[in-house]
Amino acid sequence: MAAAIASGALSWPPMGFMGGSAYAMARDITEGFILVTERTFKTMQRSEVDQLAFEMDRYLREIRGDQPALDDMAAIQQRNRRISRINQAMIMVRAYQQKRR
Numbered sequence: 001m002a003a004a005i006a007s008g009a010l011s012w013p014p015m016g017f018m019g020g021s022a023y024a025m026a027r028d029i030t031e032g033f034i035l036v037t038e039r040t041f042k043t044m045q046r047s048e049v050d051q052l053a054f055e056m057d058r059y060l061r062e063i064r065g066d067q068p069a070l071d072d073m074a075a076i077q078q079r080n081r082r083i084s085r086i087n088q089a090m091i092m093v094r095a096y097q098q099k100r101r
Helices: 002-007 022-031 046-065 073-100
Strands: none
Touching: 022 046, 022 073, 046 073
C-alpha cells in the first residue's frame, strides 16, 4: 500500500471547494476562515467557480435579510464585516471569471 501511494498510483482528484461544498465555502469566506485570492480559484473548474459565485450571491442575500436590532452595535458591525468580506470575494470571482473567458 505504501509503495502504491509513493508511486502516485492512488491519486485523489483535486478538491474544488474548501469546506466540502460551494455553500460551505461561501459561508467560510464570509466568516473570515478562508481568505480569497486569485489562486483560490486556480484548482477549480469553470462550472465550480460559477457555482461558488451563485452560492456567494445567495449567502449575501441571507446576510442582508437578517437585520440585527438597531441598538446592538456589535451585531451590526459583525454583519457589516460579513457583507464586506463576501462583496470583496465576489469582486475577485467576477474578475477571475472575466479573465478566463
